[in-house]
Amino acid sequence: MKKDIHPDYHDITVVMTDGTEFKTRSTFGKPGDTLRLDIDPKSHPAWTGVHRMVDTGGQIAKFNKRFANFGLKK
Numbered sequence: 001m002k003k004d005i006h007p008d009y010h011d012i013t014v015v016m017t018d019g020t021e022f023k024t025r026s027t028f029g030k031p032g033d034t035l036r037l038d039i040d041p042k043s044h045p046a047w048t049g050v051h052r053m054v055d056t057g058g059q060i061a062k063f064n065k066r067f068a069n070f071g072l073k074k
Contacts, residue, residue: 017043 010031015021017040028035041047 016040 007027008031009025009027011023012026012028012032013021013023013034015034015036017037021034026035
């Protein structure tokens with residue numbers, strides 16, 4: 001490896017969404033920093049198989065209203 005071109009590789013703590021934590025090595029932050037995850041395999045629908053439809057601000061209703069007659073012949 002070339003010298004002085006690679007980022008520092010050090011120990012950090014990763015905190016999962018349920019509060020569990022583990023130590024690993026990473027280039028994230030500084031030695032001893034904590035990485036808090038918003039999504040992890042315990043909470044992400046791709047791994048849990050539980051999908052929720054979140055309708056923020058009526059976006060689904062707005063879509064359905066806009067395209068309700070799409071493709072219908074008059």
